[in-house]
Structures are given as structure tokens and as C-alpha cells.
Amino acid sequence: MPGSIVLCVCGGGSGAHALAGLATQKGVEVRILTLFEDEAKKWNRVLQKEELTVVINENNRPPREVTSKPKMVTKDPEEAIPESDVIIFTVPASVHEIYFKAIAEHVGKRTLIVGLPGQAGFEFQCRDLLGEKASLISMMSFESLPWECRVKEFGKRVEIFGTKMYLSGSLIRGKSVTKPPLMTLQKFLGFQPILRQSKHFLETIIMSYSFVHPVIFYGKWKDWDGKAVAEAPLFYHGIDEATAELLQKCSDECTAVASAILEAAPTKANMSDVKDIHHWYMENYKNEIAETGDLFHSITTNKAYEGLTHPMTESSGGMKPDFNTRYLTEDIPMGMVVFRGLADVLGVPVPITDMIIEWGQEKMGKEYLVGGKLNGKDIEFTRCPQKYGFSTLDAILTGEKST
Missing domain, CATH: 1.10.1040.10 (N-(1-d-carboxylethyl)-l-norvaline Dehydrogenase; domain 2)
Incomplete structure (x- = not known):
């Protein structure tokens, strides 16, 4: 379903680079929201001249490259959030609150909000900061990033060193109808990791293995x-x-x-x-x-x-x-x-x-x-x-x- 999904990736780090590159290459409209310093300005300068390349290292295979260009990089939530079907946080949990507060008024009632990873307490914070909207939207929280990855050149090149076989995430489904959450996210990532839905969101808190x-x-x-x-x-x-x-x-x-x-x-x-x-x-x-x-x-x-x-x-x-x-x-x-x-x-x-x-x-x-x-x-x-x-x-x- 190329062009039918709008994804907003929150963050400007390695995970944001990898996710944005992979999802854009699969025909998804990708918007990147980064609130910190001048990351959006810096990334936009790069994208004016270069595409974003994701280097993927797979077991016992030569590295392969995926190249694409996200539609938007901005620090303005009013540009990035409206009409986004899926919003994925790839920022550290310590700054989730900043992003939740920035996007709250712009989030639609059919939105899927995902922590990748969400880490423990993601659902508690989402419910608290989105207020009444939290009962309408759906939220997922995954135990970790799908990959071990590092930015090689900001806005231009990121390398994936290893990809997990499986990745488990919790789902709290809201009252409003959304696209099938797990299938939608699997489209962004490709065949691996294989995404699994945990039986309950408390499982994900426990299995974040934050220790x-x-x-x-x-x-x-x-x-x-x-x-x-x-x-x-x-x-x-x-x-x-x-x-x-x-x-x-x-x-x-x-x-x-x-x-x-x-x-x-x-x-x-x-x-x-x-x-x-x-x-x-x-x-x-x-x-x-x-x-x-x-x-x-x-x-x-x-x-x-x-x-x-x-x-x-x-x-x-x-x-x-x-x-x-x-x-x-x-x-x-x-x-x-x-x-x-x-x-x-x-x-x-x-x-x-x-x-x-x-x-x-x-x-x-x-x-x-x-x-x-x-x-x-x-x-x-x-x-x-x-x-x-x-x-x-x-x-x-x-x-x-x-x-």
C-alpha cells in the first residue's frame, strides 16, 4: 500500500536514521520530527544534496545498501504530526516527555503511537500527558530497538551491524479504529525482526530487562x-x-x-x-x-x-x-x-x-x-x-x- 501510510519518526539519532531510511524505501511517507538544537536544519542541508543510505550487515552475507529520501525533516510538530497515521519515538526515554508535550495537541484520534523502544512506564506517561486522547489512540511499546546501529554521517549514512530475530511489543488498543498495528510496523522494518505482540503491556515492562x-x-x-x-x-x-x-x-x-x-x-x-x-x-x-x-x-x-x-x-x-x-x-x-x-x-x-x-x-x-x-x-x-x-x-x- 505505497503512499497510504504517513509515518512520523521522532528523533535524530541512529535509530531514527535507520527507521526513516528503511520505511521510506518501502514507499511510506516519512516525516522526521527532531526537537533538539539544529538537527532538523542540519539534516535538511544534507538531504538537499544527498539521499539517506542504510548499510545493512546480515549474517554470513556481504553488506547491502538501501537508499531513499524522507519527505520531511522538521522541528515543528504542527508540520510533522497532523495526518500522521503512526508516530514512532526513537529517542531516549528520558526525553519522551518533551516529545509527548510537543505533539499532544496535534495527535489525531486514530493515531498509533509507538515507543521503539518504549521502555518501562511508556504507557503510564502516555496516558498522563495525552489525557482524554489516550483512550482513543492506540499505543505500542517495544522492548528494544530492532537493530544495533550507528550513524556514520549525520543525515546521510547509518550502518546496521546486527538485527534481532524477534522483537516483542505490547499493544493497548484505543477506542478509535486504526490500521492493523503489527502488520503496519512490520511493513516499515521488512522481514526481520519478526514482530510479536506480547500478551499484556506489563510483560513488556518486565521484559525490558532494564537492569x-x-x-x-x-x-x-x-x-x-x-x-x-x-x-x-x-x-x-x-x-x-x-x-x-x-x-x-x-x-x-x-x-x-x-x-x-x-x-x-x-x-x-x-x-x-x-x-x-x-x-x-x-x-x-x-x-x-x-x-x-x-x-x-x-x-x-x-x-x-x-x-x-x-x-x-x-x-x-x-x-x-x-x-x-x-x-x-x-x-x-x-x-x-x-x-x-x-x-x-x-x-x-x-x-x-x-x-x-x-x-x-x-x-x-x-x-x-x-x-x-x-x-x-x-x-x-x-x-x-x-x-x-x-x-x-x-x-x-x-x-x-x-x-
């Missing part, structure tokens, strides 16, 4: 002596077995919360797709992992992670870990704290999650968890359900704030 980056950061730097190091250590491929064990324990806590939800609301919240993290790696990176025997080797032999290093800052004498990386500043308040809020509602203890949050908040100079309770001064900057007035499981499921 992965913070745990790996903790495992590497918890005993750091403060001295600069000569070079940035490998991130995923540099983990030790103790870190892999912590990742497994966090996964076990996720499974425990999912079981508690199912027990409390067996007919309202199907949690049957919640997977152990090792199972998740095996399924999503089946063709990339050399040794699949355990979680440690599934991460350290994953070819999609080759060469990826810890975020660092330059320092006299070498490099130091960057504790302001999004691996902490986004994944903790927009991920782990949201999960912690869900666990709190269910009354499920999550001691390893607590330990990682407490370590991370100290490194960032933030305060979310105090004395085992989510009452720190920075809780307002998170997306935990309690912030939006959802303090019971029934309120979380219905979207009606607790009284």
Missing part, C-alpha cells in the same frame, strides 16, 4: 579505586561470571513479579510470555552467539556485541567511567525504578534490584530509593506507576488513577 546495563556497569566498577585506566574496557564481552550471576538474579526477580501479577489477576494479565534472560538471548541472537551453554557465554560470544566498550570520559592519565551515561541515567529511573514500583505494588521483594538502584543513584547523585521505599527526592523524574497515581494493580491495569 542489564546497570548491572554490567556495577560489575565492572563497584570496586574501582578512582584511578584512570589506559583504555575503555569491553562492555558486554568484558563481563565476568559474577556479573552474569547478578544478571540472572535480576531476571529471577522479574519472573517472580510476573508470577505475582498472574496470581493476583489471572484473567486480566497474561504473563505467559515472560522469559528467563538466558532464554531471551538464545531466541533473539540465535545466529550471533557462538556458545549458548549458559548466560555468561551467550553474552560474551555474541557477535553483535563485538568491540562495544564502556562509556568513558577522558581524564589526565587515561580514561574514567562515565557515570552520566544513559546506561545509568536512563535505565535506572526509566527502567529499574519503574519495575521496582511494580514490585512494590505486588509486595514482591527484589533485593538485587534494590542493590543496583542504590549503587547507581549514588554514582549519579540522585535519590530514588530511600530506606527501602520509593520516596526519594528524584522520584518525580522517573516513570514509576506511583508517580502517575497508579498505586494498585487495578489502577495499573485500567489506567484509572487510585483514589
